[in-house]
Amino acid sequence: MPHPWQYDETIQVGTDYRNRQEVEAYDARMQTLRDVGAEAADIREALALSGDAVVWEIGTGTGECALALAASVGHVYASDVSPTMLDYARHKAAQRGIRNVSFESGGFLSGFRPQQSVDAVVTQLALHHLPDFWKSRALAAMAGSLRPHGRLYLRDVVFPAAIDDYDAFFAHAVAEVGAHAGEDVAQQTIQHIKAEFSTLDWILEGLIERSGLQIVRKDCKGFISVYVCEK
Numbered sequence: 001m002p003h004p005w006q007y008d009e010t011i012q013v014g015t016d017y018r019n020r021q022e023v024e025a026y027d028a029r030m031q032t033l034r035d036v037g038a039e040a041a042d043i044r045e046a047l048a049l050s051g052d053a054v055v056w057e058i059g060t061g062t063g064e065c066a067l068a069l070a071a072s073v074g075h076v077y078a079s080d081v082s083p084t085m086l087d088y089a090r091h092k093a094a095q096r097g098i099r100n101v102s103f104e105s106g107g108f109l110s111g112f113r114p115q116q117s118v119d120a121v122v123t124q125l126a127l128h129h130l131p132d133f134w135k136s137r138a139l140a141a142m143a144g145s146l147r148p149h150g151r152l153y154l155r156d157v158v159f160p161a162a163i164d165d166y167d168a169f170f171a172h173a174v175a176e177v178g179a180h181a182g183e184d185v186a187q188q189t190i191q192h193i194k195a196e197f198s199t200l201d202w203i204l205e206g207l208i209e210r211s212g213l214q215i216v217r218k219d220c221k222g223f224i225s226v227y228v229c230e231k
């Protein structure tokens, strides 16, 4: 039984990824905007993954990253709180004949946990679904599941602290997103800023370090930051 104060992470903030149409639209958008192969290559290198590595991806979404990593590691556990996303991802795995990814129901705070320590945890564009206090609990859980010197690859929307005028910053960012990815994505960016829980860089970095992880690499491109961290 969860504690009565436990944050309910099954309630989606922003886009409702339990909705099949939203999931299909997300998948189609990501296919055009992202290069999964390049992302997986960066993750493999940053995490120094060996051929028998066990990886846990949290907030796997449509499963593309887990399925791309599967070719070069031993096993990937891929969890998500959205049953619709999990069904969608399982279908992709079956279509591609990939057997070393298990899609599991659970989030950062509850549900599926690997039974043994993992070599690496990956989470992309998902941690911002939690308010900051609960991000700290999520990071502690991720750190707890890693073996000693195991690594976390965290990619998410993070706001830089060194901004004088956030309204001007957001207006510019939304315009850039619109020019690059279209009006729908620009509107989603507005909703993200307004209703989701992306936080400031110094807050996220403090939360990471207090969870027992050391940041060994940080890349920042506009709104999106990557943190590679070691236990």
Ligand SMILES: C[S@@+](CC[C@H](N)C(=O)[O-])C[C@H]1O[C@@H](n2cnc3c(N)ncnc32)[C@H](O)[C@@H]1O
Binding pocket: 009, 010, 017, 030, 058, 059, 060, 061, 062, 079, 080, 081, 082, 085, 106, 107, 108, 109, 123, 124, 125, 126, 129, 130
């Ligand atoms: C924007 S999508 C990102 C999916 C994928 N990681 C990617 O990079 O395309 C966010 C995903 O996080 C999931 N999610 C939301 N809250 C979560 C939580 N508390 N724990 C795990 N996953 C969560 C959503 O269901 C959704 O699949």
